[in-house]
Amino acid sequence: MIRVAIVEDDDKYKEQLIKFLQRYEQEKDEQIEIVTYSDGDGIVENYKAQFDIILMDIQMSFMDGMSAAEEIRKADAEVVIIFITNMPQYAIKGYAVDALDYVLKPISYFQFSERLNRAIDRMKKRETHHITIKVKGGVIRFDISDIYFIESQGHDLLFHTKKGDYMGTGTMKELEEQLASVHFYRGHRGYLINLQHVEGMNDSNAVVGGEEILISRSKKKGFMKALANYWGEVIK
Template sequence: MPAEARAPRGRSTLSIAIVEDDDRDRERLRTMLRQYETDSGVTIRLTEFEDGAAIIEGYQPLFDVIFLDIQMGGIDGMRAAEAIREVDASVILIFVTKTAQYAVGGYAVQALSYLLKPVSMFAVAGELDRSIAQLGRAEQTSILVGPRSSPRRVDVNDIVSIESRRHQIRLHTVDELLTFNATLQEFDDLLSPRGFSRSHSSFLVNLKHVVSIDGDECVMTTGDRVRISRSRKKLLLEELANHIGARLV
């Protein structure tokens, strides 16, 4: 299952999570987010969690922004952030805290900033404006792959090649192999505009990782060799030349 990582970066939609164990603080933040939605015209898909354990259980990297209370019983915001960062390097984390000293640890999990309680509408709107700006600047470089029940985020630049074998996809990255059910055509449609080429009916290669062409094989940066079919070799060579800015003579 290949899929775009999040909503399009035109920023007509934001997927936001609130992680807060205090009912009143959670309601206050929810109200402000809905007010921002009204004022800005941005549609907010809002999900709420009552503690850190709730968000990290079965966490999937589908949020744009997470507001995290630091001081919570059980799994606090900092520990939840560490668990989230293990599987999601892109989501924007904004800590909410009663005391500034607790926000110092945010550097370790690349938090965008922190808000002091009681949060104000001015502060929330400012952080959302900053988040939207950051999301707009960030290139969409990752996709979700794997079973729909447990997708993984993979950086497109780390994908070396994708192979279709016996109705399964074997996705080779620079340091691991992922196997799951999908079709190669899905990946071809998604990744061809991003510098990938169909070298064979069963293979898709990332032109960035092609070191050389040796006969009927692509030699990849990992040392792997990927087959090239006779019918696709000319187009592959043209696409590789265009990718590196060279000219075939």
């Protein structure tokens, strides 16, 4: 699922972009979820890194697209931003907010689809390094390397990260499968540990991000082997 936001105050162009996305979805066999906003302040308010791609008009009444992009970048360094404009001299300034590209009005489908291809290519290259979790009121996207460990708390999951702790939903089993290929190991039924942040062992506890996490007796051998493989040395 590709999550796309359209930020456009002109209804004619907004409808055109929706139709282009729907056409692209059918031609490329992609699943695209579309959310629309009529101004920059709409998307900035309560932004939680919930989109993969943002199609942003530059000239809007309340908050222009460049200002909105600057605010979005404070919370989300990874979302792909494409400016929609009839004034290319403004779009070229998009390097300041790491915009991928710009589409000139009037918009042709060929021009649009070429930009969208590039956006999806960039998005998919980054996907392997990020995880999106459901939290109360929305979603948050993390760089996987920022996660120290994940703790099971009843029906919830507590993500311990460099940016703080976040309570999310889901199951430990699903996350274990999702993160197995990126150096996470379940050393206890209640903990999924990022081996990147294991500082050492203290008896039956792994020291992770300054905290001691119990490794269960049945999991210890497998955990030590996985840690040895990650460190590239033999641990006895």
